[in-house]
Amino acid sequence: MKKIAFTLDIDWAPEEVIQYALTIFSLYKVKCTLFCTHESEVIKNADKELFEIAIHPNFNDLLFEKKINVAEDTLDELLAIYPDAKGVRSHSLTQSSSLQLLFASKGLKYDSNNYLPTKDIISPYKCWTGMTRIPFHWEDDIHFLQGKSFTDEFDQNVKPNDCLVLNFHPIHVFLNTDKEETYKKEKLNYHNVKKLKEGINNDNVGTRDFLINQLERVKKNDCTHYNLNEFII
Numbered sequence: 001m002k003k004i005a006f007t008l009d010i011d012w013a014p015e016e017v018i019q020y021a022l023t024i025f026s027l028y029k030v031k032c033t034l035f036c037t038h039e040s041e042v043i044k045n046a047d048k049e050l051f052e053i054a055i056h057p058n059f060n061d062l063l064f065e066k067k068i069n070v071a072e073d074t075l076d077e078l079l080a081i082y083p084d085a086k087g088v089r090s091h092s093l094t095q096s097s098s099l100q101l102l103f104a105s106k107g108l109k110y111d112s113n114n115y116l117p118t119k120d121i122i123s124p125y126k127c128w129t130g131m132t133r134i135p136f137h138w139e140d141d142i143h144f145l146q147g148k149s150f151t152d153e154f155d156q157n158v159k160p161n162d163c164l165v166l167n168f169h170p171i172h173v174f175l176n177t178d179k180e181e182t183y184k185k186e187k188l189n190y191h192n193v194k195k196l197k198e199g200i201n202n203d204n205v206g207t208r209d210f211l212i213n214q215l216e217r218v219k220k221n222d223c224t225h226y227n228l229n230e231f232i233i
Contacts, residue, residue: 002223003163004214005231006032007112007136009056009089010040013170016193018042021170024208025050028215033228035089035112039081052227054087054112055079059094071099075106086229087134089113104129109232112136112165121162124231132233136165140172140207144179150210163226168211175199176206 008021019042025032026047035056036043043053055078061070079085086109090099095113103111110132116122117137124134143150158164171190177183178201189195218225 002158002160003226004218004223005163005165005226005228006030006211006214007035007089007165007167007228008032008173009035009091009167009169010037010043011056011091011169011171012037012190013174014191014193015040015042017170017174017196021168021173022046022051024173024211024215028219030215030218031225031227033087033112035087036078036082036085037091052087052229053082053085054089054228055082055085055108056089056091058091059099060092062094071102075102079106086110086232087112100127100129100131104131110134110228112228115139115142117142121158121164123162124233126233132231134165134228134231136167138164139167140169140177140210141183144177144183144207147179150178150205150207163231164223165228166214168207171196172207173211174208176201176208178204178206182206 010018018040022042031050033052033054034043035054037056037058057074057078059071059074088103088108089112093113093115108131112134114133114135116135121137122135124132127133174196175182175186182201186196186199217223
C-alpha cells in the first residue's frame with residue numbers, strides 16, 4: 001500500500017484561514033504536519049493525534065543583510081512557542097551547513113528543506129549532523145507557478161516502501177488557488193479574511209480541490225498516511 005504524508009507551511013496565515021485548512025484534514029481524519037511561523041491558538045488547540053507541530057523559521061534577513069545571531073534568535077522565538085517541535089522547514093527553504101548544525105544543536109530531529117520533484121521518490125535519510133532529512137515531492141505554489149493544471153496526475157514512480165510528501169499552504173487551500181493571478185489579486189488582502197472570501201476561486205479546479213482528491217484516495221484505503229516525525233531515523 002502506498003504511503004503519503006501531508007504538510008502545511010502556515011506562512012503567517014490568519015486564524016480563520018488556518019482553521020479552514022485544518023478542518024478539512026479533521027473531516028477526513030488524516031494526519032498533517034504543520035510548519036508553524038507564529039503563535040496561533042488554532043494550532044495550539046489542534047488535535048495532536050492528527051496534527052504534528054513543527055517550525056517554519058524565516059531566515060530571509062540572512063540573505064539580504066548581516067545580523068548577528070539572527071538565525072539562532074529566530075529559532076529560539078519559535079521554539080519558545082512550540083517547545084515540543086521535532087522538525088523544521090525553513091521559509092523559502094533557506095539552508096546551509098551552519099543552519100544544519102544550529103538545527104541539531106537545538107534538539108530538532110529532522111528537517112524537510114529538500115524539495116525533490118523527481119520521478120523516483122527519495123526516501124528519508126540520515127544527515128551528517130545526526131538529524132533525519134525528509135525530502136518533499138510536490139508543492140501547491142510551485143505547481144501553479146509552472147503553469148500546471150490541478151487536474152494533472154502525479155508522474156512520480158511511487159514504490160510500495162516510498163512515502164510521497166505533499167506540501168500545501170493554508171492560504172491556497174482557502175482561496176482554492178488555481179493559478180498565480182488568483183493569488184496575486186488577493187495577496188494585499190492576506191490578513192483581511194472578509195476580502196479574501198470575495199476572491200475565492202469557484203470556477204476552476206484549484207488547490208483545495210486537489211487536496212480533497214488526495215484525501216479521498218486515503219479514505220478509500222489507497223494509501224496510508226503519516227506525520228513526518230514518524231520517519232525519524
